[in-house]
Amino acid sequence: SDHPNAPRQAFFLGWQDNVDAVIRDAVGYIRLVEHDGLSFTVTECLAAGRHVLWNYPFPGCQFVGGPDDLLLNLRRMSTAHAAGSLEINNSGRAIMQSELSPENVYDRIGDLLQAK
Secondary structure, three states: OOOOOOOOOOOOOOOOOOHHHHHHHOOEEEEOOOOOOOOHHHHHHHHOOOEEEEOOOOOOOEEOOOHHHHHHHHHHHHHHHHOOOOOOOHHHHHHHHHHOOHHHHHHHHHHHHHHO
16 A cells, blocks of 8 residues: 555555556545546446445445545455455446446436427
């Protein structure tokens, strides 16, 4: 880890050219931003069944309200992972499959166009 207070399994990667490989090799994703819309990286991580810690409330993600909350969640995930009991994020994956499936997106766009 690059930060003295973070669990040793947490890495700060910065810019990545191959995000798919990073997501495939990761257990979780942390997104702490000041202003945000719907992040493609968050949706990609959820679709891959990864755990997402985000300071914005979103279905399938664990909301992080501040530094103490972040460390608590990282320690919880780290402990479960070390014990072999951290399962993939099935609820996040299911939300992405249902809410953001191409069919649902097309239907919503069609509904918006018909409403005008």
